[in-house]
Amino acid sequence: xxxxxxxxxVLANIIVGVVVGSISAWVAGSLGVRHGVERAKxxxxxxxxxxxxxxxxxxxxxFILKLNDVVPxxxxxxxxxxxxTEFAAAAVEARNCVDTAPVYAERKTLIEMRRLFVELGRSxxxxxxxxxxxxxxxxxxxxxxxxxxxxxxxxLAMSIRxxxxxxxxxxxxxKWEKSS
Numbered sequence: 001x002x003x004x005x006x007x008x009x010v011l012a013n014i015i016v017g018v019v020v021g022s023i024s025a026w027v028a029g030s031l032g033v034r035h036g037v038e039r040a041k042x043x044x045x046x047x048x049x050x051x052x053x054x055x056x057x058x059x060x061x062x063f064i065l066k067l068n069d070v071v072p073x074x075x076x077x078x079x080x081x082x083x084x085t086e087f088a089a090a091a092v093e094a095r096n097c098v099d100t101a102p103v104y105a106e107r108k109t110l111i112e113m114r115r116l117f118v119e120l121g122r123s124x125x126x127x128x129x130x131x132x133x134x135x136x137x138x139x140x141x142x143x144x145x146x147x148x149x150x151x152x153x154x155x156l157a158m159s160i161r162x163x164x165x166x167x168x169x170x171x172x173x174x175k176w177e178k179s180s
Contacts, residue, residue, distance in 0.1 A: 046163075052104040053160040056097035059090070060153045064146050066090040071142035072135045091120070094149075109155045116148045 066087040074083055098113045105113070123141055154174040161169060 049104045049163075050160065052097070052100060053156055056094075056101070056105075057153055057156045057160075059093045059097045060149050060156070063087075063090045063094040064149050064153070067142055067146055067149070071138045073138075106155070106159055109152060109159065112148060112152045112155060116145065116152060119145050119148060 066083075067090075069083050070087040074080055095117065098117065101110055101113055123145065151171070154171050157174060158169060158171075161167070
């Protein structure tokens with residue numbers, strides 16, 4: 001081989017190296033960018049789901065607290081209007097969370113949410129004033145509704161704890177002292 005042949009061979013090797021290196025870098029970069037975009041999408045989706053779980057958990061806890069305020073009715077008539085208004089607002093807030101539940105909630109939780117609002121619908125008919133209802137019957141109905149709502153908050157807590165990799169809790173550990 002001559003000197004010109006050696007220079008041509010070296011230049012050819014350099015060109016091939018640059019071309020192969022450039023293509024490899026482009027492929028690796030494209031895969032890295034694609035992987036990064038996919039990961040960012042998953043993280044945003046998880047963040048939205050986590051926000052929903054937190055918001056729904058708080059809404060259902062507030063619903064339970066306001067339900068306990070409204071039944072049995074407060075002893076002072078002027079308090080009744082405020083308590084009913086706060087309960088209605090809490091029920092609407094919980095219902096708004098239920099409207100987006102099919103996107104985020106597990107099937108079991110969806111079924112319980114539906115059951116809660118069916119039971120609330122039955123109670124609305126009961127409380128329409130068409131028939132006299134005893135306070136003890138109201139308390140029994142309230143406890144049934146509160147039990148369903150508590151079960152939902154427990155399911156929400158257990159599900160998100162699982163998704164976050166936290167230790168498990170049982171329904172028995174989650175339950176608070178029951179009010180009457």
